[in-house]
Amino acid sequence: MTGLERLSPILVHHIVNALGWRSLRPLQRAAVGPVMDGADAILLAPTAGGKTEAAAFPLLSAMEAHGWTGLSVLYVCPLKALLNNLLPRLETYAAWVGRRVALWHGDVNHSARQRILHDQPDLLLTTPESLESMLVSIKVDHARFFAGLRAIVVDEVHAFAGDDRGWHLLAVLERLTRLAGRPIQRIGLSATVGNPAELLHWLQGSSRGRRPAQVVAPDVATATGPPEGDIELDYVGSVANAATVIAALHRGEKRLVFCDSRQLVEELGTVLRARGVTTFLSHASLSLDERRRAEEAFAQARDCVIVSTSTLELGIDVGDLDRVIQINAPSTVAAFLQRLGRTGRRVGTTRNCLFLTLDRTSLVTAAGLLLLWGRGYVEPVSPPPEPRHIVAQQLLALCLQQHKIGSRLWPGQWNGLAPFDRGAEPIMRHLVEQGFVERDGELLFIGPAAEARFGRRHFMDLTAVFTAPPEFTVLSGRQEIGKTDPMLLTEEVQGPRLLLLAGRSWRVTWIDWKRRRCFVEPADGGGKARWTGTALAGTSFALARACREVLLGADPDVKLTDRAVRYLAETRDQNVDTVHPGGTVIMRTGDDVRWWTWAGHRANAVLTATLSSLTDEKQRFDDARIRLRSDLTRDMWRAGTADAADRLCLPDVDERALRGLKFNEALPERLATATLAARLADLDGALTTLNDPVRFVSSS
Template structure:
């Protein structure tokens, strides 16, 4: 700790009562204080925040940084709210101030920050974009002293378009500040930490010093795996019964894969007399906060959550984690598992409760991958051309007008925001999103009509939020619901299930998207629209195939789990074979059981157009083939297929889910979606494997 500020060390020892730093925190001091870009890896609650903040506060003191010097960026507002009290304490020790800026912060508080900026600002990428484009923010003055940014849960950003948005905004901020900005990423376990750090560096990769710091991962790999158990329960009601009966007197966190399941399980637990709290994205902020605070201070209780509590929000000292069905990735499981085993003498634990056979196989497959040390690599979505369009429009708002020959410099040469985006700029001009005045470009009428509402706030977020109605009981906001529940025909009263309680709809304000309710004893319904997903990965689907062929994960399996896995395997011989993939005909339905994942199957369907069914459908496990397929047709049609792989066709309706796609040339928008729906590597591997053809001639 000698390198840190003496005042900081004094408080670490005397206020926190720490005799020493954790290995991650100690090893992070030198590279972070030296100004290197860094990726700090540790399991949940591994001390990553302190590993970044302590050396940055020390560098702030040593370098006499003034004004807003450090940004702390999180993917969730709830995470920022949770971090604020802790960082206020750390900054206060050395006479520095921290503040919060996101969509829920009042205008008066923001104006006060602009008059007297803090030293550290907690915020989101969307709020940074809003600051850069706002006419009320002098961003040149505000960010003049910016030196470093901490990106918490960086893996959550890097895996989707918010990551590209964040990188582009950081490049613009470095131009405003007039210097490179040190980047420190905090992450749980990922399969490709070196690549993730290079991605985070943006235009500085290869030219700036960088370090991956991950001592805790080596230690955790050598530690006991914990208490992992897989059970089959068959229904939500049975899951609630088991949760109510097991581990009474303990604090239990239950993860579900949908908001609807959270609501249904929460209501079932309350009906069994269990003190239950709920957390998901469609609950009101105050409702979630009350639930999380009550859960954090309680003991004999359960909180049921979607992935919102997978990240680093503090809900106190947990006894148990329970997983309904299976998360989509090993990385998500590791995040959830890391919620437990924090007390001395306690072990990490997770109980899986599968609601059906498919979920049982998926859970077993995920645990099989986990037992082998597999963790998915985090990769940025390819072809973020729609984010390029958004950024060019954002830059034109930020600077009011941009040089027609100089706009490409704003992102310091970071592809694809560099001069290679010229066709996108040309399209923006052609369609009226931009206008030209001599050598300058500025926002045009099409952009104002499409994105200009609420001072262009719709342009600061790169994700599309589904339309939802706010549900109100008097003046109290309960949460939000899908409009489909308010429009479908039914007999009798309309009753919603929200926040684990039943609410009868009394009035709907269609214009303002508000729904007024009162408590009800009738049984309500919960449902939300979910955007189309791109299915399971190649590795995950192949692990499911292994489970059906007899592989068991090295965890505790209940008698019910063993019995129902045997049932799944008895039904599987027609679709899996140890000697290769299977083509099987059932009546006129001919399917190729590839077990390759959705993206690889989409490529296979496009590549084998002459062999596939005209009305093509694919899923994670199979591709439908033409009903008159013969072995001869198959061999001739696939002879060179691995060398001519084709990107899948894209449904025009899918473009609606790609925000800013209307600001792109149609071919680029379709190309971006096609690239994101593809797994060329997986498709090529499947085409090179043996195939067993089980069809009648």
Template sequence: MSVDRLHPVIAHHLVNSLGWRSLRPLQRDAVVPLLEGSDALCLAPTAGGKTESACFPLLTAMEEQQWYGLSVVYVCPLKALLNNLLPRLETYAAWLGRSVAVWHGDVAAGTRRRILREPPDILLTTPESLESMLVSANVDHHELFSGLRAVVVDEVHAFAGDDRGWHLLAVLERLTRIAGRPLQRVGLSATVGNPAELLEWLQGSGRSRRPAVVIAPDLVVTTKPPPGDIELDYVGSVDNAATVITALHRGEKRLVFCDSRVLVEQLGAALRSRGVTTFLSHASLSKDERLRAEQAFAEARDCVIVSTSTLELGIDVGDLDRVIQINAPRTVSSFLQRLGRTGRRAGASRNCLFLALDEWQLLWAAGLLRLWGNGYIEPVTAPPEPRHIVAQQVLAVCLQENKIGRKLWHQEWNNLAPFDQGSGPIMRYLVDEGFIERDGELFFIGPQAEQRFGRRHFMDMMAVFTAPPQFTVLAGRQEIGQTDPSLLTDKVEGPRLLLLAGRSWRVTWIDWKRKRCFVEAADSGGRARWHAPGAGGASFALSRSVRDVLLGEDPPVKLTQRAHRVLAETRDERGLAAHPAGTVVSRNGMDIRWWTWAGYRANATLAATLGGLTDEKQRFDDVSIRLRTDLTSEIWRTGFSSASSQLSLPEVDERALAGLKFNEALSERLAIATLSARLADLDAASAVLSEPARFVVRGQ
């Protein structure tokens, strides 16, 4: 049995301390490959024991192979998840006399100094904190990481799909060089559609040299609850949603997911006005406010917590009864993460109630549930052409090592693309523009990098995502959270009221220089607002599934009478915009649209490719492209046939560069090329161009 391969002390505590009669399938199957040093991707539903599947074998290897000092780094995407894991991992490590510590932006300086004096055996951290340790003058990174043997990446799919994944891969390659040995890489994930490709991505430069295995005895797609436990309802407004949530499942603990911070605030306030014990969680609430909410929610019973995706990942919020989804997430993967929050008690089943706030959102929720019903899960793919991350990494290595060789710099990432010699044009630009200085055969940080990124000891270089400016909101000395500055400058009649943490506040004073806003409690009212960067729009698969729902297919879940009625009305109203055999070009007065149902990125590509047929502003969304008002079927056929032979990348407004962090370290041409490649979906666009188009005149 695999449990026999674990260290005897661990096996003893599994039975006598945890009361386990056996290992779960994932934990059982992970023991041998991880003990043998294989890279691995461990897949299981939420609360499927993924953490233990990695930690028990690695703790065993730590003892058997006599690893000492910092030998395992455990990386998470969220600080809250690290804090949540710390007590559990401390318990497991203590069985063997080993230690665990956490290092992230909220950890006090004194604690960090103690970690450096007495490194733990396992360090819980984020990629950004790893970067800060590598470049800090106060950290001897060669001494700290010289004994590193393995890296565990929790919620690996959350990294791989955006630039944090590229940053993480680059940092892992640098840690590999410091340690002087290949690092075993173990990814943990609940929901991915392409596990083999994701594991290959995680292996980085060692993908052809190290054995690798996907461990997935309990695939998420096989753990569907009965259809009756997934329900879709139409409520029409936030107030109606609050009324439904108040009336349903009283005495139970309910977790409600919303797709924006503003919606979290509005629903939280509406629930509290109805006397429901309500807690809120989103990224613009203060750390203390979020912790109070999570702790209270974990201990309470008859209550609701309203959250954005911040509680989608593996943070423990106690024994949950119900998940409620306002509108719909953008991916099946997110839905599965949220669904996995329920059904953890013996005899309980996983459940989720969808509440759509309007007809369009009902359609998209139905489309998502149809995809899920067909067993579809999105593949996780890294964003293409991360030139800005390459530039950031070159500057970071210059800070880390003080200087790097002119001919050897690309070896710092073990020749992993795109950080290899192919990034030479980026290095030349950095040198030409003064971001990097050259002295003979050596490169080092230049004055332009000091000027652009040198504030707070280059702290702005540690994170690869941008954060819009926000004002800190304080009630006395207590920090409530942060708000968009436009709420403090809008013209208002009477007192200026804010909505934050589900409560109303009256602004008493604004410290413009220090970006602080002081408030006092108000009885009611107020607005919430945050600038949110574009989420990239819907995918081709989801958009096509929504089209199929519009054409008459129902998702395999329970629909309320209201949902059935509104869905039927929506099909009657919008049905002419969809056709099962191809696309639709519709004319409604001067509004001419091409209904592609292809997703945002495909439509961006199509709008650029068929530029002569679109309106001057090239307006498009997830499902349609606005066409020129004088379009005829003859103009369409001529323009379509000439343009469809070669796809064009979408055009990018120069103002969009502000959302690409470190774009200053790239030439404008390379920065725009990066954004353009990321906005395109060539495969989906090509598929649409191969389909026939049907012309209809609406209203006749």
């Protein structure tokens, strides 16, 4: 069987003659039946496994078979750049069967949107935020526009499910289901996920258990043995040394370098250019035009390097890559698999990744990550718990969408999906009490507090579920270069104020504080790059324990350079008192007492809160250890931990972290605090750690 038998004959003709395919790939063959039969599905395959076609071909065939008219399919992506990249391909496929595709996101101009509203495409590429904007807009006839909706494809579904954008997407889908008046088929595409069945259960929303559902993953199911890839781990010790290695290795090839921060992208890119390497940069604080120019130039070049944050981790096409290089380590195995999958796409090539670590901690972390990867481990995707702030956002958005809603009827708009059901009544009461929602008898409508807080630019601030830190737009003449942290514009400097942005040096000529604009001109060299990021969750329990295994002597089954071997050996010697194969270690050095749990940031946060009587006054902890009180004795420890497993506490929440929870002001403070505390906790990791034996060690 080729997999082509059930598809539209016209589509098959073009697949065979235009694409030159005589059969479909395993995932594409396996997906035809479930997708054409209307089942909800997760389509799982390695990067470049043909997931887009696995969804598009049977959906286009279903359009023909069932005579769907108007807008019948939504294709949702987490990144606008990914949508831009997919548009030409999907336009081609749809045109083969006389169907049309359109694009709608924040960069699409007003006239293009008006054309879409007046002449609906068959398939619309968009983001959840743009869908929300359409639903709350008075210029969109929601009932007419979405009346023919039949299916939605969620690309990179794991990227949604792992954060609040996933809860937002689910809630929007339930409101679209109400408008369409029928269940909407849901198809998720993913390359890397450790729990696909649970992910499908989540994606189904209110229809879970009532609609057919199937995980389609033939490539994953048949994979046996250790994962494939040419992986090498090196220690270089500095950005300058990393640039030297990159400049010297693989000349004549196209190299994609991943960094874990925008600052590191800028620093490495600048040093590479100084060494004469053709270098392009990509990160979220560069202007759209700057990123697009870099990605297009990189796609067309050969002997070059593009340095990027995770913006190029997902499936944006930058041409045929020869090498992936990772500076330090990504935070998850799933992210590493995405990056590794950018290589090895040409026949006769192998997936590859070179790790260049800049310090000993990153060396151990990279080795621990590769240890997990070698065992076939991939993190399960878990939606963030207790998304009360998203519930508040949805209640306000519904008031905007419907203008007035019934005080008893609003829970039905999400078809009984928790937490948007009757359980949200305390949040609605708070919104009414605080003036975010007004009440007139049995009708609810948007209130003055919501208009004051979220009403700018037609409530655009209400459509995005994450908070971006304030940044200044950097302009050279009329050309936007990108954005920078305001701290770089306020700190005291000697001489001219120099910035590093887009891999180039700029001298600040004027700052428009009111409009948040910074005007610059090219400089000969120097400058700094810095951005204030959101607080990271820290190392997971699984990765922290893998790092402990590395310090105990375990090596990942990859190539280790002589430098990596030497520095790993030295680091193991330096940490000999912090790890033990029989359990955790409490080490005393004078008055300094530390519990080396190797449990990860969130588990250690729970342990620190639970054992507050045993920790130091400032309750300091990190991914690997917790600072304990200086007078701790064994008897105090036994008494203080005897019942700890039965009274685990959520961690304390910093007020600054609370401000980073968008829409927190639309919640009672206690609920906002409880939401964030639940997200900072790993109760299972904390419980496992408490059950581990503990050794007391004194170091002179």
